[in-house]
Amino acid sequence: MKIGQVKNRNSHKVDSRVLGNYSKGIAGPLLVCFCGIHGNEPSGVVAFKRVLQTLKNDEYPIHGRLVGLAGNLSALKAHQRFIDKDMNRIWTHKRMQEIEFGTVEIECSEDNEQLELLEELNQLLTELNNEPFFIDLHTTSSESQPYISINDTLRNRRLAMNFPLPIVLGLEEFLEGTILSYINELGHVALGFEAGQHDNPASITNHEAIIWLSLHNCGCLHHDLPEPMVEHSYGVLAKTIVEGKKVFELRHRHPIESADQFKMKPGYVNFQQIKKNEQLAKDQDGVIKAKESGRIFMPLYQSQGDDGFFIVRNIKKFWLTISAILRVTQFHRFLHLLPGVGKYNQLNHTLAVNTFWARWYVVDFFHLMGFRKKQIIGKRMIFTKREYDIRRP
Ligand SMILES: [Zn+2]
Known part of the structure; x- marks a missing residue:
């Protein structure tokens, strides 16, 4: 010890x-x-x-x-x-x-x-x-x-x-x-x-x-x-920063249950770069590969926990600025006018997106405006906006 x-x-x-x-x-x-x-x-x-x-x-x-x-x-x-x-x-x-x-x-x-x-x-x-x-x-x-x-x-x-x-x-x-x-x-x-x-x-x-x-x-x-x-x-x-002060967004989570017998491949450190299809872990069903390139995040090396690992990706400063502008100007108020986008159950801050109409980069686009994906119902993705994004209650 x-x-x-x-x-x-x-x-x-x-x-x-x-x-x-x-x-x-x-x-x-x-x-x-x-x-x-x-x-x-x-x-x-x-x-x-x-x-x-x-x-x-x-x-x-x-x-x-x-x-x-x-x-x-x-x-x-x-x-x-x-x-x-x-x-x-x-x-x-x-x-x-x-x-x-x-x-x-x-x-x-x-x-x-x-x-x-x-x-x-x-x-x-x-x-x-x-x-x-x-x-x-x-x-x-x-x-x-x-x-x-x-x-x-x-x-x-x-x-x-x-x-x-x-x-x-x-x-x-x-x-x-x-x-x-x-x-x-x-x-x-x-x-x-x-x-x-x-x-x-x-x-x-x-x-x-x-x-x-x-x-x-x-x-x-x-x-x-x-x-x-x-x-x-x-x-x-x-002094602890390895590659500058970067902003990352979470892209993928690998959830686990104890019956899975999940085992992370040894040696990964947080934010280590990984390639698509790289072997990251294994469980009772076999080898688990990276779904996309990015960086490994919170790889699990302890017995308790429900998250095997995450994958994160760097967000460019440009997109952070665009996102701030879209939010301050409250661009989201016009989103329901787009094809395939509508209010969900008349709830404030919640939109339903028909993925038939809006299939490319839907999640990224809604993230920019401060929405998060809540659930998928049939062909619709439900997004909710954080209520106190730009001002206090
Ligand atoms: Zn903790």
Whole structure:
């Protein structure tokens, strides 16, 4: 076992949901850090406690408030991803409504964890007097350079672009029920941050750096003062970039079930380039090949999890600009006039596209405007636009 692993395991003992709460009573934004939503990822917990200690020792006069919330306490204690189910897949629209109406069934460990976390969250949001920001701190099973992942709204993008890190867009089209999607649905800006491999001590350093930089980028630190911690943190993260600050979009997900006996081919690292038809993994049905060229993303090298791997592709700056223009000008209002496109069930922000009429690049085109593919019904693709893409509720 590496030294880092021992340190990691001993220092993440956590028994309360609220890891810390820091304010000097000066008006300003609220920054909430979710730490350890996955129990085998204690790095965020350790990092948050370190940042909090420095803030307290130096009596930093921050604007607003910093709060750290532990995600899955039982799983953190057991040092495993989850006890019964993945806590980052249970924040679906349907379930959140059931919780609101008191009809939800509490069946397992994570159901209770979620209710407790939600209570703290609701408390924070009721006391709110300024804009809140959220960061969700994770680590990966394979070695990885750190990166940010966001649901693709312009508001999320704007914040994410201030960090010297690669950005991955569009995870929400493939993953239902992440906590970030829930926060975005409430209308708040939220970033996910993957700091590196679970047991690598550098992941803790990277998590500390993202918390300091988030305090800065959300407006909690004095902008007019030279801020050594901010400069240091920027340097720490900038050093991790392998090929410049690129933006990627998710193209493909390989879902797995335990009966599949999925096994990833050893040696892949996150963002490694792959060619179409390259052999990536195997399962009980045989060899699994890449459906398209791109980069491997989140290859699974641990026993728990439903995602074997993803494939991402770089998006050019040009398309990011076009997409921002289309969204700011609300071009989507005219989309239902196109052949094969119509409103779906008279819902706001939801369109049905007949793939007979609009078969080429449909998904890419709708992504540009901030839609995501919800489902396919017969020959129709249903797209939903994120409600708080360009402005707050
Ligand atoms: Zn995670």
